[in-house]
Amino acid sequence: MESRTPVRSGGFDPEYPIVTTRLLLRPITAGDAVTMHSYKSDPDAVRYVPYAPLTLDEVEQRIATTWSRTVFTTEGDGVCLAVEERESGALVGDVVLFWRSETDRAGEVGYIFAPRFSGRGYASEAVDALLALGFDGLGLHRIAARIDERNTASARVVERLGFRREARLVESEWFKEEWTTLLIYGLLETEWRGRSASMQ
Template sequence: MMAKAERGLAPAYPIRTERLLLRPIAPRDAPAMHVYKSDPDAVRYVPYAPLSLAEVEERIETTWSRTRFDEPGGGICLAVEDRETGALLGDVVLFWHSERDRAGEVGYIFDPAFAGRGYATEAVGALLELGFDGLGLHRIAARIDDRNTSSARVVERLGFRREARLVESEWFKDEWTTMLVYALLEDEWRGRTGAASA
């Protein structure tokens, strides 16, 4: 599934789940990605304002183009595609924060047109496998705006525990924002996936 470098990881793409393909984001994804990344409601809780098509294209060529983990501090963004239709549903990110602490973080954004079908949960589940089995992480976190209840439900379904509620801890998009910190440990994940496959 993945090729480990001396210090890093090069996943084998596409990563397949029951209904999805996770793959590198390509220039052809820009128009479909622009649909949700230009929607103020869809990007309300992510760290950028609505993006123009040109801005989406520029990010695809730069920060969203990484396909491997070379060193801590980096991450990879992947397109989430419906295996049956080929439609772009959204995108996900896995950050590798620390080699010593074996720490990572997940993030995700999906086109609201595909909400409520479990795609985010399925895609983030694949990121957990990539992080725990591929990178050998010990702990994967998710930082979620307190108002983003649908995003919190995604990680809760995957077994993440809420560790903190940081009241008005960040000045985000011109207002104080309360952040929730969720996390899942490798042995907790293995216990859930082992029980599910038994």
């Protein structure tokens, strides 16, 4: 039987930037506001995320508060990171890892990318880095993703990374003035390590 090793005592303070083949994941700064606003104000880009198109003032306010967290201190924390293209330095999107439960060692990922950078595999590469942050860094047992059924591109991202679809919750949430069917995906630490080992 697998041991129930707790998540890191006292939380987890990651080292930044997190470097992948093509990307840097780093804390969001005030200087990111204008670029972030360019895609967070786009109705198509934010269609399936839990906020309406944002004004520049709203982006700046969130950067100054909830999006500026860089440390996991207690369950319920979410760390948002800017995703930067290493070659050009361009901000291509942002990702978030939530620490959902200390007892269950559970987390959840979320992500949004500027439409002009779609189709390059950046979302998969960035979320893969979040998995390492969650499993290796924070000590999570399971990471989930909750995806609107209509968001097929987002579903492909987690499926590519080995997540399994665990549930389809039909019209389970009243979201942006309509009923939304959610797909629940999950990935265990053991599955992630097995996948990572098979790729080496």
